Amino acid sequence: MKTAGSRNHLPKGLVPSALSKQEFQKVYSLLDVHPLKFDCGILCASLCCQEYEPGVGMYLLPGEEQMFTCEEPWLKWKFVRAQDHNFPPDWKGKVAFVTCNATCPRDKRPIQCRTFPLMPYLTPEGDLQVRLDVLSGVLICPMIKEPDKYPARPEFYTAALSAWKVLTKDPLIRSDVWHLSRQLDEDESSIWRSLLLR
Ligand code: SF4
Ligand code: SF4
Secondary structure, eight states: OOOTTOOTTSOSSBOOOOOOHHHHHHHHHHTOSOSSSSOGGGGTTSGGGSOSSTTOOEEOOTTGGGGOOSOOTTEEEEEEEGGGTTOOTTOOSEEEEEEESSOOOGGGOOHHHHHTTEEEEEOTTOOEEEEEOHHHHTTTOHHHHOTTTSOOOHHHHHHHHHHHHHHTTSHHHHHHHHHHHHHHHHHHTSHHHHHHTO
């Protein structure tokens, strides 16, 4: 019988992980906090939780596959080569990419869905923070488009930071966070961003 965590249902050659299933369970539990006092999905008809553009989905973090059987009917699975996508060069192997077939049970949501609309950010000095994910959410999420009107709760920032502290113990996840942080730096200083935020 296939069970989550047995790993015999997974393809060979995945990007390796330094984190245990228990660490992922801890992260899932830390991230079980709503960003707002109410269900933020009512602001946007849960836009981030549907295929708002054809093929849109999310990558799992290395090792996060341990939390799934790959037979969840609410997800469609693909495994893609990291080097063909926007990952740092030290990610060598395949990464799980899931798209939504239906709405996930709340306790089964992947990390990227739990942490959104925040993203982890490493300062140039290497300090870990969490920030609004303007890289992937500025066009869809009211909490990112209007942060003064819909500010994420401090508890949500605290939970996300605690979770990413655990996750970035894995050097490859830290490397990816560094890679995305430098993209965020570039994005924030770009001309189109200043035009968009006018
Ligand atoms: S995180 Fe943003 S896009 Fe997703 S449901 Fe909440 S308000 Fe909507
Ligand atoms: S994977 Fe699940 S939680 Fe994430 S966007 Fe899709 S349906 Fe929503």
